[in-house]
Amino acid sequence: MPVDLSGPLLSAFKKAKREYEEAMKKGDMETAKKKALECSRILKQLSKYDEFNRESYLKKAKKWESLAKDIESGKIARKTQPKPMREGSSRPDRGESEVESEEEKFKAYVRNNLIAKSKVKWDDIGGLDEVKRLMMETVVIAALQRPESIQPWKGILLFGPPGTGKTLLASAAAGSLNATFFSVKASNVLSKYFGESAKIITALYEVAREEAPSIVFLDEIDSLTTKRSGEQSEASRRMLATLLTELDGFQDKKSDKLILTLAATNTPWDLDEAVLSRFPRRIYVPLPDEKATKEIIKINTRGLDISRLDLDAIAEESVRRLYSGRDLRNLCQEAIWNMIREENRDLHKLASLPFEELRKRSLRTRPLEMRDFEEAFKKIKSPLTRKDIERYEKWAEEFGG
Ligand SMILES: Nc1ncnc2c1ncn2[C@@H]1O[C@H](COP(=O)(O)OP(=O)(O)OP(=O)(O)O)[C@@H](O)[C@H]1O
Ligand SMILES: [Mg+2]
Structure with missing residues (x-):
């Protein structure tokens, strides 16, 4: 098994990326190109150590490579990210954006912000x-x-x-x-x-x-x-x-x-x-029924012992209260918190300890109990009414499919 170098490589990547950005800001395209190529090289190396993210590293490496090419061909002239525009203004702010085509600028925005x-x-x-x-x-x-x-x-x-x-x-x-x-x-x-x-x-x-x-x-x-x-x-x-x-x-x-x-x-x-x-x-996409509710509760209590819970009873109550998946997630988090607080009563006192000290200690847990959920139910309210649901169902019947 090769020695895992992904830690140092990641720092090297971050450094190269930072240097690339600085070069771009200064308009030093030669250095920017070099740094882009370096980023690509490091990402390729990284892909060898991290099986799980391999594809994603390789894809990113390719992007840096084509970035370097675009710099070489002059397609990218300066920093690509557009600035947010003032409300009502129909043209981009003057300045660095002038150099480059509008289309590229918006595409860069999409790449940087919407993926x-x-x-x-x-x-x-x-x-x-x-x-x-x-x-x-x-x-x-x-x-x-x-x-x-x-x-x-x-x-x-x-x-x-x-x-x-x-x-x-x-x-x-x-x-x-x-x-x-x-x-x-x-x-x-x-x-x-x-x-x-x-x-x-x-x-x-x-x-x-x-x-x-x-x-x-x-x-x-x-x-x-x-x-x-x-x-x-x-x-x-x-x-x-x-x-x-x-x-x-x-x-x-x-x-x-x-x-x-x-x-x-x-x-x-x-x-x-x-x-x-x-x-x-x-x-x-409707509210969960009882079966779905139980599944969502299991997903949101993964890693904890739920053998003492009467899931049927919890599901029945949740459905009666028109809980959504989000409400169920919140319900579980509340219940888990109730358990954690009960088991770790002096939790707040640890707040003064340094981080290193805290890292050495672990949280005490116990199996979840019905009482944790009974308390939690009191806190979670669905914003929906029967009437709202009927409206969705009616629309689904008429226009769904
Ligand atoms: N069917 C489900 N299974 C597991 N978890 C769920 C389910 N539905 C909702 N959740 C939990 O609730 C959270 C919110 O769900 P999500 O953001 O998908 O809702 P949404 O339908 O997009 O809501 P909105 O209409 O408000 O945007 C999820 O992140 C997840 O934790
Ligand atoms: Mg949503």
């Missing part, structure tokens, strides 16, 4: 068996070799009450495919980039094509739609129009690159026809 790493696996999601199956099928069909006439869904809409696992499902889809995962909240892009948000969307899909297989996750898609507010700004109207064009674009191209767009919303009834028609596959 998320997903380690979520299908197993981390409790219940939702049917939803998981549908999504797995879609993802697999999209990835498989297939005759031209069989076209996978390009877009899937996930709708349901808050905290039911929509974001989790999107992450699991990306994690399982090892796809590049772009996570976008419309409201964030709008508030930061206002006038330029449509360009971010164009750049987003451009980068998604380059980095395919890709999963683009559009959270809170309802915030873009016209039905919601009459005074919807020009910026969000343009952003939506661009998004719809991008979604249509893929439908025509006979590209075998997988780019799957997943959109999520808590208020599907706010979506207008223009959006809905781009997402013919609409999946209802």
